[in-house]
Amino acid sequence: MTSLYDLVPRAADGTPYPLARHRGRVLLVVNTASQCGFTGQYAGLEEMWRRHRDAGLVVLGFPCNQFGAQEPGDAAEIARFCSLTYDVTFPVxxxxxxxxxxxxxVFAHLKREKPGLLGLTGIKWNFTKFLVGRDGRVIARYAPKTKPADLDGAIAQALAAPAPQAPAGAAAG
Structure with missing residues (x-):
């Protein structure tokens, strides 16, 4: 079975962004949109990123235009919006x-590991959040209406978990 760390999505500039670079960290993966009723959550995500990044949290935003065409811009427009409106510094x-x-x-993997209510895998709207533990397994899936601040306890618990040990003979990375 593929690990989340085997996946290589694209950075905003189109270059490969191997998730293996975050091995041993806690990830909060969010599908985002700039023109959504939940767009204000960018501020909470940024605040959480700044508060917990030194402890090992990585917030990853994945813009998506599938819900009400609320992310119509190109990568440069999205980056400009995130930076100017919410001072976003986490990876988008x-x-x-x-x-x-x-x-x-990435989302196929996340949805497989943590389906939604009644076992349905589809994402219903922008700002669905997946909390991934240091071991690369999905801990929880949160609905768009769940505010980033509401995840503080779960994130603190995930950050308190020890990082998995590399198998004997594995190269440190």
């Missing part, structure tokens, strides 16, 4: 599909 990657036949492999 290339725009992706989170549902359907063109679902990005």
């Amino acid at each position: 990657l290339a725009k992706v599909a989170v549902n359907g036949s063109t679902t990005d492999p």
